[in-house]
Amino acid sequence: MYLKLRIRREDREKGVRYETYHVKYEEGMTFLEALQRIKEEQDPTLTFRHFCRAGICGTCTIYINGYPKLACKEQVLPYVITQREVIVEPLKNFRVIKDLAVDIDPAIRKLRDIGAWIEERKEEPRIEQERSRKIEEASDCILCFACQSYCPQTLEERYAGPLFFAKIFRFLMDPRDRKPQLRLKQAVEEGYLYHCLSCNKCNNVCPKEVQPATLIRELMIYNTEA
Structure with a gap:
């Protein structure tokens, strides 16, 4: 064959x-x-x-x-x-x-610009089991850019894209990060979170089942409750 x-x-x-x-x-x-x-x-x-x-x-x-x-x-x-x-x-x-x-350099630079790392608190907070599970699921992203490439809304230059919202969600969930309000601001004001089409295409192509579209909807809920 x-x-x-x-x-x-x-x-x-x-x-x-x-x-x-x-x-x-x-x-x-x-x-x-x-x-x-x-x-x-x-x-x-x-x-x-x-x-x-x-x-x-x-x-x-x-x-x-x-x-x-x-x-x-x-x-x-x-x-x-x-x-x-x-x-x-x-x-x-x-x-x-x-x-x-x-060329993935622009996307890598954007990750650097949003500070895609933990800004640790002085104290060592306890991480509940359910929150730990959410952190782990969002952390499974391997930067393959499949979701970012397949998302139709990324044609809008202002829209950050599912990859970045998955990363922001990961840090928002982590109680060790001392900038939860900054993460929400990054998502809404800098990433244009609410421009998501909720088409679930990013969920369908993620090889690690991170489900960025689901995390985007959870970010919207957290922002409403904040």
């Missing part, structure tokens, strides 16, 4: 085009392994990102048939069986550097 990949290519010299590759299927093959096979055996100029190969770092996120997936975790077999051709593209709503590699 062979996997037929139609990959979106982009560089300064040739611009944007789609190129087709055939990869012989091997048991347990992932899309990352298929891309590596293309680079090693067919086209060394193909550019994509990867690192941990274990679904932990979020580096290898690409679009597969219109949906953001972790290339290192997405199995090839179902596509080989059901699809004549699979379209592979880079993350949307990000500037393409080359081929499947996009």
